[in-house]
Amino acid sequence: MDRRFIVFTIFLFENAAGYISPYYMDNYCSFGTGSGSIDISDTDAIRLRLTSSWQYDENMDCTVKITTSYSNQLMLYFRSIDIEGTGYGSCKYDYLGIYDGSSTSSSYVSGFYGKQCGSYITSSVETSTGNTVTLRFKSDGSMQGKGFDMVITSYDDGFCDSSEYECSNGRCIDNSITCNGYNPCGDYSDCSLSAGSITGIVAGCLSFAFVVFIVTAIFCRRRRLLLQARPVVQHNQVATVSTTVGNTYNQPFPQQQYGAPPPYPGIQGPGQYPAQYPPTQPYPQQPIFK
16 A cells, blocks of 8 residues: 555656656557557657667568647657667668658658668757658668657647746747656746746655655654564563462572582682592502512
8 A cells, every 4th residue: 555655646746747758659550550640639748769679670660640739830859869870861771750741751840851860869859830740660670779769749839828838939838848857848948937837846846755755754664663573582581480289370480590610628729639638548559460
């Protein structure tokens, strides 16, 4: 019960701090059992990875569409990339294509020109022109890498309503994803110290302090119970022996005390002998054989 409560409290703390869950592209591929699309209209931001495994499979051909509300657009940037190839448009074997539309026949998203591979990324945040982008990943039969890790955020331009946060660049994002550590504004202006942000920081700190308090209380309680359960050993007590004389009762029986042995009779002190030692009578004469 205690462990389940701690996990639930940590879950609440993460969500209060703007935590966004990861999605794995290979779970949504249109060629497999997946739906072929991910709608982020409700979550407003996702962390998209190619696979949950330590490296992607060989001979993959996976296509997934990312969509949001009709009037919104999408911001995209890489956190990391590890795809076979050297990059810079020379992705001949494995690659990721990011298309600005609902199919792979659309043009590439501005800033992601050509196929993506290698391990080099930039800090730039790119945007779509509409509410949908299409990702296609292909791999050959050798040299697999880790894939990629990407953050995709839904936003809109214009007037921000009460449920939205206005970024310094004029974009409007949902209040729930501010200060999440994933740059949802695209210019790192999502965590300015406004009244709402201060409230969120205070709530997060209080939640963290509450978790620490609960964990400490549980630890101290268990430690106290362990100490109480240990047997208490007392020394120099009088042992009791159960005897039956008429009625049953416990009769005290003192423990035997061991000390130095008594002195030898006749010895007055160290280096002294008894009065009759050595014997005064001579030994009997032994017979002489001839």
